[in-house]
Amino acid sequence: MQRERGATAAAEESRMNYFVTGATGFIGRHLLERLLARKGTVYCLVRKGSEEKFEALRERLGAPKERLVVVRGDLARPRLGVAPAQLAALKGKVRHFFHLAALYDLTADAEAQRTANVEGTRHALELAEAVNAGCVHFVSSIAAAGLYPGVFREDMFDEAEELDANPYFRTKHEAERIVRTECRRPFRIYRPGMVIGHSRTGEIDKIDGPYYLFGLIKKMRQMLPPWVPTVGLEGGRINLVPVDWVVAAMDHIAHKPGLDGQCFHLTDPAPRRIGEVLNVFARAGHAPEMAMRIDARMFAFVPGAVRQALASLPPVRRFVNVLLRDFGIPPELMRLINYPTRFDCREAERALKGSKIALPKLEDYAWRLWDYWERHLDPDLFVDHSLSGKVKGRVVVVTGGTSGIGRAAALKIAAAGARLVICARNEDELAATRKEIEAAGGVCHTYKTDLTDAASCDAFVQQVLADHGHVDILVNNAGRSIRRSIALSYERFHDFERTMQLNYFGALRLILGFLPAMAERHRGHIINISSIGVLTNSPRFSAYVASKAALDAFSRCAQAEYSDQGVSFTTINMPLVKTPMIAPTKIYESVPTLTPEEAADLIVEAIIERPVRIATRLGTFAQIVYALAPRAYEIIMNTAFRLFPDSAAAKGIKGMREAAQAPTSEQIAFASLLRGVHW
Known part of the structure; x- marks a missing residue:
């Protein structure tokens, strides 16, 4: 039978x-x-x-x-x-x-x-x-x-x-x-519920639901180390279910007799809040987790009419739209932040009883979802990330383009097809750089310019505009560094004047010269090469850091004025780079530094991505520590100040033997631990 x-x-x-x-x-x-x-x-x-x-x-x-x-x-x-x-x-x-x-x-x-x-x-x-x-x-x-x-x-x-x-x-x-x-x-x-990727393969065919938040998590990972605690929203509960579990449950229930006319919730009986979900995916993507999560419902005491009135204000609306656009989050998703609904799924559970079809835990497969998104769906994968796509046929000005970082950047930019313009004081170096670029098939226009002289700056701007009509990208790279303690600078006020003249006033003169045409065309990008010292407040570099900080502050102000005119400003807080500028300080020969080519890659990144700032994680972390615990940070930097003495050149001593400036093991260890910081 x-x-x-x-x-x-x-x-x-x-x-x-x-x-x-x-x-x-x-x-x-x-x-x-x-x-x-x-x-x-x-x-x-x-x-x-x-x-x-x-x-x-x-x-x-x-x-x-x-x-x-x-x-x-x-x-x-x-x-x-x-x-x-x-x-x-x-x-x-x-x-x-x-x-x-x-x-x-x-x-x-x-x-x-x-x-x-x-x-x-x-x-x-x-x-x-x-x-x-x-x-x-x-x-x-x-x-x-x-x-x-x-x-x-x-x-x-x-x-x-x-x-x-x-x-x-x-x-x-x-x-x-x-x-x-x-x-x-x-x-x-x-x-x-909200159907997400396959729990065993991570596969999904489009960005939807929680995937819209992956871009935010990725940006957090790029900005901060994974162990840095952050603050975020708690939000309502969202019901996430993997596609393989959904179809397995549906297939089983469909073939089970006696269930016609019924409705089945294929949902998670214990859904997580948005803040919890974000942290699960932050762990999967090795990004910082939200240690403190503010419950968005706490704002419910504000009357709805007031919230709506505030949200309709043009500045608020524009701010929110820009923020959402940068993170790739559709405005419609914001309505679900305080999602109020929970779903009873007892009928579905009863129908699945004995089937061994169990809902997998999000923590067990979140890494697969993240990995699949990062390999196949990350919007950055579909953006032209080539330098050529950003500069080909466009006028790019690089100051200090014959040496160090500027020269390395100029070679890369010219090779990508830009109409490159470089300026420097030395005609022979300009000619040599131009010859090298043209031999490689690039286009290079050279201008002898003294950026410490206002008249020379103005003449350079006028000539470039006359020759090329406009400038698409300006890279303010030329700069001067002085390593000397304040105690040795009492009688050297000119140190502060000459660093300010080149690093701030010279760069500012070019910005003010090229900016009107950029604003008129609603297209332009100004990249300022700053220093990690602005973030770390490096001792012995007060003249240099102050001049770079001035340029940083100007850029922040200018961003506010030109953000709606298609002109972008990027500040690169460059770590220590092995260039002729640092050659007099012999200790730098024994500590980790970037090569000019590696530094030029940061400029390439700035051109492609157009971020507001590029900084190392150490630089960003130093700024956070200083904001939270300035006294503790002061002790650290004072220790470094005492550990690294002034050089013989800074003291005005000539002819001191090289061996007398050999770094100690403590100095090398400290500099290696805080890689890229100027000491």
Whole structure:
């Protein structure tokens, strides 16, 4: 008898054919894998223009044409636009009709969502009726609950609230209503949570939901070491479920008898708050975690009218939009920060009991999601990150372009196809650099200029504008450094004057000269080579650091004035670089330094990315420590000041033997620990 029942079940399954809409979508293609593991034929609705995509999917699944059959049609047409002959061929053959096709996108416009989600569902039900489908399986969404404040059960529907908060909420709710009221076939409804990548492969096909926050996490990782605590928002609870668990649960429930007419929440029974989720992915991406999380609900005491009035102010609106744009976060996502709904999933749990289909913990597979995003979906992967894409055919001015960092940067920029302009005081060095660039096929224009002389600066600006019409990128690289303690500078006021004259006034003169044309064209980029000393307050460099700090301060002010005119300012707080400028200080021969080529790479990064600031993690950390504990930081720097004496040159002693300035092991260890800082 048992053998007969087994044979009957096998025969029944062999006649179990499927129809699937949205088969090439994210959930659909994973469901196909499950259905193909069973017996029977799977018919897939494929619209015109998606045949190649479907064939690629067929090849990936290794499915023969007789088991994975194309049915041509369109969501926007009655009965999905399936031809009468094919309707006749399908009639009575479809046991399970899965309607997955929809527009799952909070950012899509209302009309597109209505066409796909509402009308598409109505047309799908028409087809299911026409082919006498055994059971319709409709994939709805937790969005059908809108922003219901509290626990939303599987038997609840009309209780949904605030559906007009987003067209996606409204259209998913209406689509489910159509199934509940118009479907003439047996049906089952599935409401998945926010579907994320595959828990074993990390695969996902687009940025959505929590993935919008990955860019923010990445920026945090770039700015700070992973052990630095940060402050963030706690927010509401978001319900995340991996796609492989969703399709496994759906496949199991669909084939279990006696469940028609029910709704199933494919959700996490213990969802995490947004702050917790961010920290899980921060750990996966080796970024700093939010040690303190502020509950966004604490701002609820502010009347809604006041919040709305503040949000509508042009400066506030612009600030928020710029911030969201920089982090790649759509404004629609901000509505979900205080997401108020929890989902009871007891019916789904009861249906899955004994199936061994368990929801995996986010902590166990978050690293796979991050890895897949970073390798395949990170928006930075699709941006032209080549230097050539940013400078080819454009006028780029590099001051101090014949030596050290400037020369290394000039070679790279010219090789990328820029119309390079370099200036320096030495004609022979200018000629030699130009010859090298032109021999490599680049374009280089040279101008003899003394940036410490106002008249020479003005003449340079006028000549460049006359010769080239405008400047696209200005790299203020030329500079002078003096390593001397203040005690030895009482009678050397000219040290402060000459560093300020070149490092600040010379650079400022060029900025003021080229800036009007940049603003008029609404395009321009000014890159100022500053120093890590501005962030670390390096002793013995008071003249140099003060001049660079002045340029930093000017840039911050200028950013505020020109941010809406297409002109960008970037400050590079350059660490210690091995150039002729530091050659007189012999201790630098024994401590870690950047090469000019490595320093030039930072300039290349500035040109490509156009950030406000480029600094080492040590420089940023030093600034944070100084802000939080200035007295403790003062002790550290005073220790360094006493550990590293003034050089013989700074003391005015000539002819001292080299051995007398050999660094001690303590000095080398300290300089290595705080790599890149000027001592």
